[in-house]
Amino acid sequence: MRAGRASRTAQFVAAARGLGLLLPDDVRIADDPYGVAFSSPGLARLIERGQRPEGRTFATMPGPRTWIVYMQVRTRLLDDAVRAFTAAGGRQVVLLGAGYDCRALRLRELVGSAVFEVDHPATQGHKRGVLARIHAESPAKYVTWDFEARPMAELPEALAAAGHDAGAPTLTIWEGVTMYLTEGAIDASLRAIRAWSAPRSQLAMTYFAKKRLDQPSLATRAVAAVVARLGEPWKWGWIPDELPAYLRTRGFELVRDVSAVEAAHELLPADLASAIRAADSRVAIAVQRQ
Numbered sequence: 001m002r003a004g005r006a007s008r009t010a011q012f013v014a015a016a017r018g019l020g021l022l023l024p025d026d027v028r029i030a031d032d033p034y035g036v037a038f039s040s041p042g043l044a045r046l047i048e049r050g051q052r053p054e055g056r057t058f059a060t061m062p063g064p065r066t067w068i069v070y071m072q073v074r075t076r077l078l079d080d081a082v083r084a085f086t087a088a089g090g091r092q093v094v095l096l097g098a099g100y101d102c103r104a105l106r107l108r109e110l111v112g113s114a115v116f117e118v119d120h121p122a123t124q125g126h127k128r129g130v131l132a133r134i135h136a137e138s139p140a141k142y143v144t145w146d147f148e149a150r151p152m153a154e155l156p157e158a159l160a161a162a163g164h165d166a167g168a169p170t171l172t173i174w175e176g177v178t179m180y181l182t183e184g185a186i187d188a189s190l191r192a193i194r195a196w197s198a199p200r201s202q203l204a205m206t207y208f209a210k211k212r213l214d215q216p217s218l219a220t221r222a223v224a225a226v227v228a229r230l231g232e233p234w235k236w237g238w239i240p241d242e243l244p245a246y247l248r249t250r251g252f253e254l255v256r257d258v259s260a261v262e263a264a265h266e267l268l269p270a271d272l273a274s275a276i277r278a279a280d281s282r283v284a285i286a287v288q289r290q
């Protein structure tokens with residue numbers, strides 16, 4: 001991330017979540033009414049026009065459509081992980097690298113749970129400013145942290161100071177973050193997550209298969225160049241077959257690992273699912289190993 005500047009990639013994914021509102025009701029699988037507030041007035045106007053047929057045209061254009069559908073799938077998989085966790089009695093969620101994720105505001109299943117948002121001070125400061133401007137009062141508890149600059153081993157203590165109970169189960173959501181970190185920060189983060197994860201805790205994360213970074217398609221190369229220019233280059237991916245052992249040595253058992261493409265075909269009509277081909281963008285769910 002650029003020093004002192006809020007994350008631009010967080011802005012893009014929040015916008016794509018918000019633009020999901022342009023999809024017809026019968027195929028929409030996740031709603032984020034707050035997403036567009038973090039983008040631009042132009043996109044906000046587009047959402048308003050989305051109530052009329054011409055506004056929906058934008059969501060059918062190949063580039064935006066891919067991005068919107070991918071975010072629908074990723075958001076739904078992680079929203080469902082939250083629902084399953086709270087249905088089983090879990091009452092603590094840590095959003096690690098929260099960005100403009102507004103689950104604390106938009107998921108009614110989280111009413112009565114403690115949601116801790118950990119992020120870079122610049123991104124978190126911007127988020128709080130935007131929420132104040134739109135008069136949205138989030139119940140989240142905020143913890144600022146730079147994952148590369150501050151020791152991750154100290155983060156469990158900072159969470160505890162914010163009210164986190166390391167004796168009770170926690171769902172940690174690590175969405176859209178692992179690809180931006182160095183190997184050292186990944187390892188240190190997983191060890192910190194394990195430290196605040198009591199029995200019955202879970203980790204839900206998105207990640208890139210290493211192939212996406214090593215053998216990028218033309219489209220992937222184009223996106224990689226954009227994020228690098230924004231000062232947020234992709235750095236990390238796992239070989240999916242190696243992920244179970246990697247997590248096991250860090251105290252987690254992988255229970256689900258699905259590509260965005262597979263999940264899209266499970267969740268959406270075939271014509272919409274075929275908008276994405278991101279077999280190397282994956283969602284993994286792991287449980288704490290005792």
Ligand SMILES: C[S@@+](CC[C@H](N)C(=O)[O-])C[C@H]1O[C@@H](n2cnc3c(N)ncnc32)[C@H](O)[C@@H]1O
Binds near residue numbers: 007100101119148177
């Ligand atoms: C692509 S955004 C994803 C945000 C959110 N999880 C989502 O999916 O909407 C990446 C997030 O990682 C955070 N991040 C990246 N590098 C970081 C670092 N070194 N320290 C703290 N946060 C960092 C950014 O501030 C940003 O919020």
